[in-house]
Amino acid sequence: MTPHDTASRMTAWQVDPAGTRPGLRKLRLAVPIPAAGEVLVRLGAASLNYRDLLVSRGFYGATQRPVVAGSDGAGLIAAVGDGVDPARIGQRVAGAFFPDWTDGPVTAARRARSLGAQLDGVLAEYVVLPAQAAIPVPDHLSDSEAATLPCAGLTAWHAVTAAGLQPGMTLLLQGAGGVSVMALLFARMAGLRVLQTASTADKADRLRALGAEHVLASGAGSDWATEILALTGGLGADAVIDIGGPGSLALSARAVRVGGTIVSVGFAGDGPGLDIRQIVGRAITLRGITVGSCAMFADMNRAIAAARLRPVIHRRFSFDEVPEAYACLEAGGHVGKIVVEIADTEAGAASSADNKGSEP
Ligand SMILES: NC(=O)c1ccc[n+]([C@@H]2O[C@H](COP(=O)([O-])OP(=O)(O)OC[C@H]3O[C@@H](n4cnc5c(N)ncnc54)[C@H](OP(=O)(O)O)[C@@H]3O)[C@@H](O)[C@H]2O)c1
Numbered sequence: 001m002t003p004h005d006t007a008s009r010m011t012a013w014q015v016d017p018a019g020t021r022p023g024l025r026k027l028r029l030a031v032p033i034p035a036a037g038e039v040l041v042r043l044g045a046a047s048l049n050y051r052d053l054l055v056s057r058g059f060y061g062a063t064q065r066p067v068v069a070g071s072d073g074a075g076l077i078a079a080v081g082d083g084v085d086p087a088r089i090g091q092r093v094a095g096a097f098f099p100d101w102t103d104g105p106v107t108a109a110r111r112a113r114s115l116g117a118q119l120d121g122v123l124a125e126y127v128v129l130p131a132q133a134a135i136p137v138p139d140h141l142s143d144s145e146a147a148t149l150p151c152a153g154l155t156a157w158h159a160v161t162a163a164g165l166q167p168g169m170t171l172l173l174q175g176a177g178g179v180s181v182m183a184l185l186f187a188r189m190a191g192l193r194v195l196q197t198a199s200t201a202d203k204a205d206r207l208r209a210l211g212a213e214h215v216l217a218s219g220a221g222s223d224w225a226t227e228i229l230a231l232t233g234g235l236g237a238d239a240v241i242d243i244g245g246p247g248s249l250a251l252s253a254r255a256v257r258v259g260g261t262i263v264s265v266g267f268a269g270d271g272p273g274l275d276i277r278q279i280v281g282r283a284i285t286l287r288g289i290t291v292g293s294c295a296m297f298a299d300m301n302r303a304i305a306a307a308r309l310r311p312v313i314h315r316r317f318s319f320d321e322v323p324e325a326y327a328c329l330e331a332g333g334h335v336g337k338i339v340v341e342i343a344d345t346e347a348g349a350a351s352s353a354d355n356k357g358s359e360p
Pocket of ligand 1: 026076151152174199218220247268270291332
């Protein structure tokens with residue numbers, strides 16, 4: 001292992017979903033040492049996902065031991081294990097959500113381990129990653145912006161590409177959360193017409209400012225599927241990225257055109273779910289996706305760099321304020337991502353100098 005000058009102890013936020021003390025706790029742990037084929041990353045920032053709430057409450061399954069929380073983080077490579085090019089020290093990277101899914105289609109083995117659930121995550125000063133899962137991030141992004149990419153960003157990228165649309169076609173998105181706002185940015189980048197739902201008027205204003213053509217009110221009793229039909233000449237959207245699951249799939253199936261695609265990403269809402277006859281009779285393709293591979297992450301980063309795209313950050317919290325950041329996510333008033341700033345890494349500090357524009 002290449003020598004590094006890190007302290008031997010670090011601060012981390014841990015969850016113990018299967019234990020007697022659910023929720024988050026802050027503690028001191030040994031700085032992990034990279035084994036052969038691994039890198040040690042000094043984290044600059046992390047971002048939160050809906051899934052972090054599920055993990056902390058023990059609703060995520062397969063989390064058998066206390067783990068460092070959080071899947072999405074970015075920072076600098078501080079040290080490398082045997083067999084890893086020492087020139088990577090100092091490289092700015094983000095960790096892949098599924099470190100074992102390097103390329104190709106998803107398999108059970110490739111998605112078996114994820115950061116912040118089966119593997120220690122990124123709400124810590126340091127994390128060890130397999131070298132191939134430490135993905136270089138676009139130079140124009142700060143650590144905070146790059147930390148929004150591993151789960152929400154890549155899921156949105158995967159979902160928009162899986163929808164298989166051409167420029168000018170219509171994509172329906174749901175809400176102003178992390179995945180849907182990134183999907184809006186990617187969809188606009190691809191020249192798609194975006195129709196979107198939002199649960200509040202403030203969120204609707206923000207989504208319109210980000211490029212949504214029409215924003216429809218969601219929430220109890222709303223029938224945005226009928227409005228989508230009216231906005232699409234009675235045909236329906238070419239594709240939908242579904243976030244609400246049981247709370248939205250029936251509406252999504254009415255809002256998509258005959259022969260269209262529903263990319264099923266989330267299950268954030270409660271409701272009656274789906275009558276399968278809506279799918280069969282109208283020849284709809286229903287496709288579930290789960291985050292994405294390291295190769296997809298690299299593809300996404302290339303597109304983000306080319307378009308100089310900047311993720312939308314709703315609010316930043318300090319590393320001491322992780323419980324407050326979780327509470328902010330749970331309150332559900334956010335547009336885009338909630339970020340925890342962990343350390344001012346050298347490159348992150350330099351690149352964040354021109355990053356003032358993404359917060360509302
Ligand atoms: N398959 C995957 O790989 C993958 C990856 C990431 C996330 N997810 C899932 O995707 C969902 C969103 O994740 P996130 O991190 O973006 O969450 P988030 O930032 O916490 O946002 C929650 C989102 O859920 C929306 N929502 C709530 N109830 C809904 C309903 N009945 N119908 C439609 N939308 C509803 C909210 O809409 P408003 O903004 O309008 O209130 C908001 O956009 C979660 O279920 C999460 O577990 C799946």
